[in-house]
Amino acid sequence: MSDNRQQLAGELQRHGISRRTFLKFCTSMASVMALPPAAAAEMAEKLVKIKRQSVIWLSFQECTGCTESITRADKPSLESLIFDFVSLDYHHTLQAASGDAAELAREQAMHDNAGKYILVVDGSIPVKDGGIYSTIAGMTNLDMLEQVAKDAAAIVAIGSCAAFGGLPKASPNPTGAVAVSDIIHDKPIINIPGCPPIPVVMTGVLAHVLTFGIPELDDMGRPKAFYGDTIHDRCYRRPFYDRGEFAKSFDDDGARKGWCLYEIGCKGPTTHNACATIKWNNGTSFPIQSGHGCLGCSEPDFWDAGGFYKAISTGIGNPGQWATGALAAGVAAGLASAYLNKSTKSKAEKNHQEVTIEDMGGKHE
Amino acid sequence: MSTSFEQGINTLKEVIDAPIASYFSSCTNCGLCARACIFYTETENPKYTPIRRVEPMRRIWEQEFTLVGKAKKALGLSKEVTEQDLKDCVELAFESCTTCGRCSMVCPVGNDIIYMIRRMREGLTSAGLAPKSLQEAAVRTLEKGSVMGFPMKTLEAMVKAAEKETGIDINIDKPDVDYLLLLSSAEVMQFNEIIASLAQIFKEAGVSWTFSSIAHEAGNPGMHMGASDIEAQMINRIVQAAEELNIKNVISPECGHAYMAIRWEGPNVIGRPYPFKVYHIIEVLDQLREQGRLKTSGSELDRITFHDPCQAARRGGVNQPQRNLLNMVSSNFIEMKDSQACNWCCGGGGGMNTIEKAEPLMQKVFNRKRNQIEELDVTTVVTMCATCRNTLEEGIENNNMNVEVLGLTELVANHLLKEKK
Amino acid sequence: MNEIELLNWARGPGLAYATIIMVFGLTLRVFEILSLGRAEELAEVRGTGVSDGWKMILKRSLPEPRHWKLITASYIFHVGLLVVIFFFIPHTQLFRDVFGIFWSGWPNYVIDFFTVLSIAAMMYTLVSRFVDPTRRILSKMSDYFAWVVTFLPLVTGYMAFHRLGIDYTTMLAVHILSVELLMISLPVSKLTHAITFTMARYYTGSTNGRRGIQS
Known part of the structure; x- marks a missing residue:
C-alpha cells in the first residue's frame, strides 16, 4: 500500500503536479459529476490511496475516435493522468507490446486480477456469421468480450458503438453489430455514449468508479450526472425555441442572429449529453454554438434517425412514397369493394317486388 | 303479397x-x-x-x-x-x-x-x-283518384256550382289549353271556394285551363308512405292526362307534399323527364303578377303573417313568390321568426295528420307554432298548403286563439280587380 | 426497447404503417361511398347544383347562430385542432417533408393558447355527452372512442412541448404514437367524417341547388 502511495505521489511529482493542482483536478471532477463539495477531498484521498486498478481496454469495431478523444490534449493534461491511477494492462493503441506478448499481457492481467479488473470496451461487436467480421489474434470480438467479461468487476462501454452499437449497427448493419449490453447481462455496465464522448465525461466516470464505485445510472446505463439532461434543456439557444424563432437555413438572418436550429435538424431536444454545459476542447465551444445542430450522436441509432438536416418532427423514411403506394392499393381494394357493393345493390334491385295496391288491401287496377 | x-x-x-x-x-x-x-x-x-x-x-x-x-x-x-x-x-x-x-x-x-x-x-x-291510414289513402287514390275518396262526380258538382257563382265556364278535359289544374282533397272537401277564386283570377288574366277527369287530384299518399311504385302510378295518371290533352304546364295545388311529389319526385319515380312543366299555383300567380296580368285592388291593413309549408318552401324551393303576392295585397305583412327555409313545421304534414295515434303528439307539438303566432300578435295566418291550413285551423281552435287562417290564393282572389266589361 | 428506439419506431415504421392504413382505408371508404351511385335528376332543375354543392361545403362551416350554445365548444375544438395541426412549427416541418410545400408556422404562444382552448372545449363536449340527455342517448362507444383518440394527441403534444410528466423523448414518442392511433382510426371510426363531410355537404348542397332551395 505505502509503496503504491509513494509511487503515485512520485508520479505526480514527476509530472510536476503539485498537491494543490491535484486537488483542483479532483474538485473539477467532483463538480462536473455534481457531487457534493466534500467529495472532492475524499476523491483526492481515495485516488492517492488506491491500489492501481487493473484495466483491460478492448477495442472492437471502432475508429479509435474515443481513444483520440480521451487522450486529446495539446499539452499533457490532467485528464490523461487518469491513466496514471490505473494499470492499463491492455490497449491496442497505447500499449507498447504487440502480437503474442500483448495477448499474454491481457491473459496475465485477467488471471492476476480475476474478479477485480475493470473492462473498458470501445467499438461494437459483430455477431453475424459467428462474429467473423472482426477478429483480434484470431479470436472473434464476441469470444474475446465473453472471455474477458467473465471475470471483470465492471464494464465501461465507451462511445456510442460499445454502448448502443453505433455506426457499425447503422442500417443495414452488415456485420450484425451489437452493443456490449446485448451480449453481457451479468455484469454491471456503464455506458458512456457519444461519438466520441466528451473527454472529461470519460475521465470523470473512471475517477468515480475508482473512488466511489459505479455512479448513479439511468435506464440506459448512462451516468445521470452527465446524461440526465438533454442538450436542448441546457442549450443557450433555448429561449429562441420557446419564442418560435428558428433559423431556416445555415446562412439566413436567423442563423446569423443565433436563433434555434430546430428546423435545420438539431436533435438537441432528444439527445442526452453534457455538450451544452461542459462543451469541448477545454470548454471552448460545442456544435450548436458553432452554428450547427446537434446530430444526436450519443443516442442509440442516431445514424438511422432520419436526415441530420431534417427536424425531429419529420418522419424517418419517405412518407410520401408510402402514401402513394397505399393510395394505389386503396384504389385497387376500393374497386373490388365497389364491385361488391354494386352487385349487392343490383341483386337487391333484381329481387325487388313491386309494391302494389293489393298489398294495401285494394284491388289491382 | x-x-x-x-x-x-x-x-x-x-x-x-x-x-x-x-x-x-x-x-x-x-x-x-x-x-x-x-x-x-x-x-x-x-x-x-x-x-x-x-x-x-x-x-x-x-x-x-x-x-x-x-x-x-x-x-x-x-x-x-x-x-x-x-x-x-x-x-x-x-x-x-x-x-x-x-x-x-x-x-x-x-x-x-x-x-x-x-x-x-x-x-x-x-x-x-306502412300505417294503415296511409295504405287506405293510397287505395282510395288509386281506385277513386282522390286521397279522401271523392270521385270525379263530386268535383263536377263543385265545378257546376262555381260556374253558377261566377258565371265563368270551367273546362274539364279540354285539350291544348295553357294549364292543367290539379287540386288537393282538402280543397275539394273544405276549401272548394278556391275553384271559383281561380276561375276568376284566370279569367281576368286571360289564362286558359282545364281540369282532367283522369287526374283531378295531385295528392300522393304513395310518397308519404315511401312506396315509389305506388307513387309512380299516381304520377303516371297525371302525366297521361297532360300528354293526352297536350298541355305544357301542370299546376300543383296549395298542397306541400303534392308539389314535392309532382314537381320533384315524379320524374324520378316514373323514370323519365316530363314533357311539361310543373308549377305551384302560387308560382303561377306570381308569374301572372309579374306579367301584369294579375291586378288587385285594396290592401289588407290587419297584421298578417305567412306560414311557409315545408315541402313547398324549404324542400321545394318556392320562397319568394308568396312574399311578392302578400306584399301586393297587404300593407302589414309580418315575417314569422325563422321563416322560409328554417320555418317551424305545423306538425301535421308527411301523412301525420292521417294517423289517429299521432293526434295527441300533433297537438302537443303545435305549441311551437302557437307561440310563434302569438308572438306576432296577428289577426291572420296565410299559408299555401291545405294540410298546413287544416293543422293550423285545428291548432288554433284547440288553443282558443283568435286568429284566422287563409289560403294565399283565396286572399289574392279577395282582392282581385275585376275589369268591367 | 428504450425511449429513443420507441421514438425512432414511431417516426419510422409506426408512421409508415399509420400512413399506409390511413390512406388505404380512406381511399377504400371513398370508393365504397361512390360505388353506391346517385340517381340522375330527371325533374326539370332550377340550376345545375354544382356550385351550390361547393358552396355548401364552405357554408356549413360557418357558425350557426341559432344553436350557438350547443356548437361553440365543438367549433372551438375543430378550429383549435386545425390551427394546432397545421401551424405548430414542428408540424409544418413534417408537412414540408411529406408534401414539399412550406408555410410559416405560428408563434408558440398562439399554438399554446389554441391547444389549451381545444382541450377545454373537448372536455366540455365530453361532459355534454354525459349530461345532455339527447347526446347521452345518441352516444355510442364509437363516439367516445373517437373522442379519446382525438384528445390524446392534444394532451400528449401539450405535455411534450412543456416537458411535463415523463422524459421528453418518451413523451414525444407517445405523442407521435397517439397521432398514429388517430390516423389509423380515421378510416374505421366516426372520424371518417373528417373526409366524408365534404361529400355529404356536396350531395345535399347540390340537390338543394337543383331545386333552387336555400341550404
Whole structure:
C-alpha cells in the first residue's frame, strides 16, 4: 500500500503536479459529476490511496475516435493522468507490446486480477456469421468480450458503438453489430455514449468508479450526472425555441442572429449529453454554438434517425412514397369493394317486388 | 303479397345510395338535428332525435356496404336488423315525423336527414309496415283518384256550382289549353271556394285551363308512405292526362307534399323527364303578377303573417313568390321568426295528420307554432298548403286563439280587380 | 426497447404503417361511398347544383347562430385542432417533408393558447355527452372512442412541448404514437367524417341547388 502511495505521489511529482493542482483536478471532477463539495477531498484521498486498478481496454469495431478523444490534449493534461491511477494492462493503441506478448499481457492481467479488473470496451461487436467480421489474434470480438467479461468487476462501454452499437449497427448493419449490453447481462455496465464522448465525461466516470464505485445510472446505463439532461434543456439557444424563432437555413438572418436550429435538424431536444454545459476542447465551444445542430450522436441509432438536416418532427423514411403506394392499393381494394357493393345493390334491385295496391288491401287496377 | 320483412330489408339495400353512405359516414351523433325538430323541442324526448329514426338503415348500410361493417358483423359486434327493429322504427319514421326537413338545415356535416327518412319509409312500406291510414289513402287514390275518396262526380258538382257563382265556364278535359289544374282533397272537401277564386283570377288574366277527369287530384299518399311504385302510378295518371290533352304546364295545388311529389319526385319515380312543366299555383300567380296580368285592388291593413309549408318552401324551393303576392295585397305583412327555409313545421304534414295515434303528439307539438303566432300578435295566418291550413285551423281552435287562417290564393282572389266589361 | 428506439419506431415504421392504413382505408371508404351511385335528376332543375354543392361545403362551416350554445365548444375544438395541426412549427416541418410545400408556422404562444382552448372545449363536449340527455342517448362507444383518440394527441403534444410528466423523448414518442392511433382510426371510426363531410355537404348542397332551395 505505502509503496503504491509513494509511487503515485512520485508520479505526480514527476509530472510536476503539485498537491494543490491535484486537488483542483479532483474538485473539477467532483463538480462536473455534481457531487457534493466534500467529495472532492475524499476523491483526492481515495485516488492517492488506491491500489492501481487493473484495466483491460478492448477495442472492437471502432475508429479509435474515443481513444483520440480521451487522450486529446495539446499539452499533457490532467485528464490523461487518469491513466496514471490505473494499470492499463491492455490497449491496442497505447500499449507498447504487440502480437503474442500483448495477448499474454491481457491473459496475465485477467488471471492476476480475476474478479477485480475493470473492462473498458470501445467499438461494437459483430455477431453475424459467428462474429467473423472482426477478429483480434484470431479470436472473434464476441469470444474475446465473453472471455474477458467473465471475470471483470465492471464494464465501461465507451462511445456510442460499445454502448448502443453505433455506426457499425447503422442500417443495414452488415456485420450484425451489437452493443456490449446485448451480449453481457451479468455484469454491471456503464455506458458512456457519444461519438466520441466528451473527454472529461470519460475521465470523470473512471475517477468515480475508482473512488466511489459505479455512479448513479439511468435506464440506459448512462451516468445521470452527465446524461440526465438533454442538450436542448441546457442549450443557450433555448429561449429562441420557446419564442418560435428558428433559423431556416445555415446562412439566413436567423442563423446569423443565433436563433434555434430546430428546423435545420438539431436533435438537441432528444439527445442526452453534457455538450451544452461542459462543451469541448477545454470548454471552448460545442456544435450548436458553432452554428450547427446537434446530430444526436450519443443516442442509440442516431445514424438511422432520419436526415441530420431534417427536424425531429419529420418522419424517418419517405412518407410520401408510402402514401402513394397505399393510395394505389386503396384504389385497387376500393374497386373490388365497389364491385361488391354494386352487385349487392343490383341483386337487391333484381329481387325487388313491386309494391302494389293489393298489398294495401285494394284491388289491382 | 309482395310485402314482407325480407322485402323490407331488400328495399333498404336498394335505396341506399352514395349520398346516404356519405351521410352515415359523416354523422358524429352530435344531436344538433334534435334541436331543429319540433317533436324533440316540444317534448324533449331524445328518442325523437331525427338521425335515430333511420338507425336500422344505418346498420344495413354498415353491414352491407362497408368493409368495416362486414368485419364487425362477422365478429358479432354489429347485430343484424330484425323484424322487431323495423316495427319499432314505424313510430319514429311515420308517427312522429312530418318529413319537414328542418333537421337537414342544421346538420353540421350537411346530412340531408329527410332524404334518408323518405327512404327508410320506403323500406318499412315494403316490409308491410306502412300505417294503415296511409295504405287506405293510397287505395282510395288509386281506385277513386282522390286521397279522401271523392270521385270525379263530386268535383263536377263543385265545378257546376262555381260556374253558377261566377258565371265563368270551367273546362274539364279540354285539350291544348295553357294549364292543367290539379287540386288537393282538402280543397275539394273544405276549401272548394278556391275553384271559383281561380276561375276568376284566370279569367281576368286571360289564362286558359282545364281540369282532367283522369287526374283531378295531385295528392300522393304513395310518397308519404315511401312506396315509389305506388307513387309512380299516381304520377303516371297525371302525366297521361297532360300528354293526352297536350298541355305544357301542370299546376300543383296549395298542397306541400303534392308539389314535392309532382314537381320533384315524379320524374324520378316514373323514370323519365316530363314533357311539361310543373308549377305551384302560387308560382303561377306570381308569374301572372309579374306579367301584369294579375291586378288587385285594396290592401289588407290587419297584421298578417305567412306560414311557409315545408315541402313547398324549404324542400321545394318556392320562397319568394308568396312574399311578392302578400306584399301586393297587404300593407302589414309580418315575417314569422325563422321563416322560409328554417320555418317551424305545423306538425301535421308527411301523412301525420292521417294517423289517429299521432293526434295527441300533433297537438302537443303545435305549441311551437302557437307561440310563434302569438308572438306576432296577428289577426291572420296565410299559408299555401291545405294540410298546413287544416293543422293550423285545428291548432288554433284547440288553443282558443283568435286568429284566422287563409289560403294565399283565396286572399289574392279577395282582392282581385275585376275589369268591367 | 428504450425511449429513443420507441421514438425512432414511431417516426419510422409506426408512421409508415399509420400512413399506409390511413390512406388505404380512406381511399377504400371513398370508393365504397361512390360505388353506391346517385340517381340522375330527371325533374326539370332550377340550376345545375354544382356550385351550390361547393358552396355548401364552405357554408356549413360557418357558425350557426341559432344553436350557438350547443356548437361553440365543438367549433372551438375543430378550429383549435386545425390551427394546432397545421401551424405548430414542428408540424409544418413534417408537412414540408411529406408534401414539399412550406408555410410559416405560428408563434408558440398562439399554438399554446389554441391547444389549451381545444382541450377545454373537448372536455366540455365530453361532459355534454354525459349530461345532455339527447347526446347521452345518441352516444355510442364509437363516439367516445373517437373522442379519446382525438384528445390524446392534444394532451400528449401539450405535455411534450412543456416537458411535463415523463422524459421528453418518451413523451414525444407517445405523442407521435397517439397521432398514429388517430390516423389509423380515421378510416374505421366516426372520424371518417373528417373526409366524408365534404361529400355529404356536396350531395345535399347540390340537390338543394337543383331545386333552387336555400341550404
